[in-house]
Amino acid sequence: VLNIPQVPYPYFTAMAFPSTNTGYLFGTSVAYKTTDGGKSWLQLTFNNYNSVTSAFFIDEKNGYICGSSNTLMRTTDGGLTWTALNSTLGDGTSFTSIFFVNTTGYLFTSGSDVMQTLDGGTTWKRATALPNSYVQSSYFLNAQTGYVAVGYNGNSIYETTNGGTTWTDVADAGRGDFIGINFSKDGTLGSAVGIGAGSGGSAGPGRTLFIKQA
Numbered sequence: 001v002l003n004i005p006q007v008p009y010p011y012f013t014a015m016a017f018p019s020t021n022t023g024y025l026f027g028t029s030v031a032y033k034t035t036d037g038g039k040s041w042l043q044l045t046f047n048n049y050n051s052v053t054s055a056f057f058i059d060e061k062n063g064y065i066c067g068s069s070n071t072l073m074r075t076t077d078g079g080l081t082w083t084a085l086n087s088t089l090g091d092g093t094s095f096t097s098i099f100f101v102n103t104t105g106y107l108f109t110s111g112s113d114v115m116q117t118l119d120g121g122t123t124w125k126r127a128t129a130l131p132n133s134y135v136q137s138s139y140f141l142n143a144q145t146g147y148v149a150v151g152y153n154g155n156s157i158y159e160t161t162n163g164g165t166t167w168t169d170v171a172d173a174g175r176g177d178f179i180g181i182n183f184s185k186d187g188t189l190g191s192a193v194g195i196g197a198g199s200g201g202s203a204g205p206g207r208t209l210f211i212k213q214a
Contacts, residue, residue, distance in 0.1 A: 005032050005041045014065065018057035024079060026052035026065060033079050044079045054097045054137075056105075064121060066095035066107060074121050085121045089113070097138040097148070104143040106164055108135035114164045127164035137180045141187040149192050151177030157192055 004012070005025070017023035025032040031046035050069040057063035061078045064085075065071065070093045073082045087093065087107065094110040100120075107115040107124065112134075116127040133150045140146035144163045147170075150156050157171035157178060171178075171192065178194040 003039055003041070005043070013067075014052045014055040016055040016057045016063060018060050018063070022060040022078075024055060024057065024063065026055055028052070031079060046079075046082065048073065048082070053095060056098050056100055058100055058102070064098050064100065064105070066098045068094045071095065072098075072107065072121075085124075087115060087124050088126075089115070097135050099138045099140050099146065101140050101143045104163075106138060106140065106146065108138060108148065110134055114167075116164055128166065130158060130167055133158070136178060137182075139181050139183050139190070141183060147181055147183075147190065149178035149181040149194070151179050151194065155194075157181065 012025050012027045014026040015023065021035055021037045023034045023038060025041065028051045029046065029049045031044040032041040033044055034041050048071060050067050050071040052065050052067040052071065054067070055063065055065045061076060063075050063079070065073050070087060070089060070091045072085045072087050072095060074085055075082050089109065095107055096110050097108045099106050103118065103120040105117045105121055107117070109115070112129045112131070114127045114130060115124045117124045130148070130150070133156070134152040135148045136151045137149040138146060145161050146159070146164070148158050150158065155172060155177050156169045158167040159170045160167050178192050180193040181190065183190040
């Protein structure tokens with residue numbers, strides 16, 4: 001059980017653990033780091049006043065965050081300093097998920113765009129767009145093969161096998177929404193988590209779909 005810092009506001013919206021002991025927590029204008037597996041947390045200097053929706057760390061020192069109002073940042077020193085990256089998109093763009101495989105990265109917008117970098121985030125290009133899809137979570141097995149969990153205005157899991165150029169709908173949540181996806185370290189077993197059908201505060205219980213690659 002993690003000893004999460006007690007803050008009344010803002011709420012934490014993204015978490016990343018690149019190793020067993022080192023992890024990061026993000027919210028609007030706040031960031032915390034642990035080096036003891038979550039037993040204690042140190043607040044980092046973090047000059048970002050927008051919502052952070054996703055965080056990804058390649059290792060304990062090198063990581064990325066994305067969020068609202070074109071928030072896209074990188075750290076190379078374990079969160080001590082952050083550098084803004086240029087996505088080439090407008091200031092009003094909101095990002096929903098980010099994932100890296102070495103220097104190849106994928107960035108998803110609330111407007112269904114899929115952005116790709118091949119140089120660790122220095123430059124970005126538009127790879128394609130997913131059909132009417134709000135990507136909640138992404139996971140790549142390698143630089144070419146990846147999956148996204150879609151919610152809000154969609155309810156599917158999409159797969160790419162060519163580095164994000166094309167995507168195939170491989171799972172449907174029915175009337176629910178997928179909100180998270182992850183895979184085992186060897187990439188043979190994946191799980192997607194979502195919420196059931198409903199409106200407002202009457203959504204039904206969650207569901208988990210297990211996906212096994214052939």
